Amino acid sequence: MELICPAGTPAAFHEAVDAGADAVYCGFRDETNARNFPGLNFSREELKEAIAYAKTKGCETFVALNTFMRAGAEEIWYRGAADAIACGADALILADFGLMAHVAEKYPDQRLHVSVQASASNPDAINFLVDTFNAKRVVLPRTLTIADIARIGKSIRCEMEVFVFGGLCVMAEGRCSLSSYATGKSPNMNGVCSPASHVHYRKHGRDLVSELGEFTINRFPEGEAAGYPTLCKGRFDIADAKGYAFEDPVSLDVMGELEALKAAGVSALKIEGRQRGKAYVAEVVKVMKAAVNSPPERRGALLARLHSMSEGQKTTSGAYEKRWR
C-alpha cells in the first residue's frame, strides 16, 4: 500500500521524500488549500523545485486545492490548478465539483483525486465523481467504519485512500461548521479550522486555558497533556456533566488495522499533518514506513514511539472501529 505523506514547507517535503514517502501532498500559500496557516505552504517556485526533487527519488506529488471556490473568485482556484499542473503535479486533490469539472474539461489527462473535504462517503456519490470527472481515487472521510469501507470498496470504480495517522477531524469533512460558528472562518472556505487569529492561551494559576473567539475550549491542569483549541475536542459543561462533548484531545492511529484495511481494498494510507514541523514529518514517515513493511506483531512497538508526538499524547482508531458516541 502507498504511503501518502504531508508537507507544509519545502524543508518538510524533503524530509518526507528522504524518509521513504511514496507520495507527498502539499498546497499553495493561499486560500485554495485546506491548511492555509500563516507562514505555511508553497510558492509556485518552491512547488516546482519540490516536485523536481521528488521525481529524482521516484516519489509522487499530489497538490491539494481542496477548499470550495468563492463565487466570483473562481479564477484563484483555476490558476492554482493550471500552475500545479505546469509544475508537474502527479495528481490534484479537489473538493469542489465546479473545480473538478473545470480540471476534467481543460486538462483531461490530469489525474484527479477526490479530497476528503468533498465528503464522498457512499458508492453512488463516489461513482458519480468517477463517471462525471474521471476521478481516479477518493480520500474517504474519517467517519466510516472499516466494514463501511469494505462495502464501499466492492461497488466503486476508483482507488480508495484513507487517513491512518495524525490529527482527527471527527465530523463529516467539508460540512463541519463548528469553526465557522465560533470564528466566521472554516477549513471549507478559508482553509483553517480554529484559526490562529482567534486563538488565545492564558495561564490561570497553574492551569492552561485555551480560548477560541468567545468560547473557552479547555482548561488543562498542570501536568495534563494539552490539545488543539478545536471545538470538536473541547471540554464543556453540559447539563450536569463536565466533559468532552464529541471527542477527547487525541490523534488518529489506525495502523493496528492495516490488514483489515488491505482486505477492504484500500490502496493508499494517508498521514495527516501539513501544519506540523519537519521533525515530526521525518519521524512519523520513517516510523510509518517501517510499520507498513513490518509483520503485524511488530507494528505496535514501532508506533508507540509516536504517541508522545500526538495531540493529547494519545491516539485512537476513531470511527474506524467504533460507532458515534
Add this chain to the structure above:
Amino acid sequence: MQLIPPLLTRPLNAVPLVVIERICRLMFRRIGTAHPGLFERLGEHRTKRFAFLPTDVPLSFVVEPASETISVSRKTSDVTADAVTEAPLFMLLALMEGRCDADALFFSRDLSVTGDMEAMLAMRNALDASNIDLSKDLARLAGPFAPMAGRVIGEIRNRALRGEAASWN
C-alpha cells in the same frame, strides 16, 4: 527534557547585559547572513515583536524581524512583545533549527505560547522552513577555529537532543 543547571546559568547574572547582547546580536546577524530569506514567510507579521523566554536561563530575548534586531534583558524586567514563547533554552534552539516539533512540545506542556498566535505560528513555520544549522552557521564566527567550534556546538546540541528524544519516547 534537558535543562541547563542553575550552576551554569548563575554566572550570567554577573556578566554585563551589554556584553551578552553584543554576543547575541553577532550570532543573530551571522544567522541572518546565512539565511537571507529567513523572515520572508512572516508576511504581515514581520513588523511584530517576538519574545523568547528560556525557562532555565535568567534572560529574555526579543526579536524584531522588520529591523532584524535582537535585544536581551534580565528576566526581572517585563518584556513587551506581541507574542511570547516559553520553553527550556535547548528546546528553543532545537525549534529554531526545526529539530523538534513545536506542537509535540505544546502537547507535553514543555512549551507555552501567549499573545498573537498568528504571528507566532508564522514565526514557527518560518524557522522550520529555514534549514538553520547552528553548528555550521555559528562556527564561522570562530574564524580559523570554525571546524572545531562546529564540532563542539554540534556535540552539545546532540547531547541535549538525545535527552529530549528520551523524554519523547
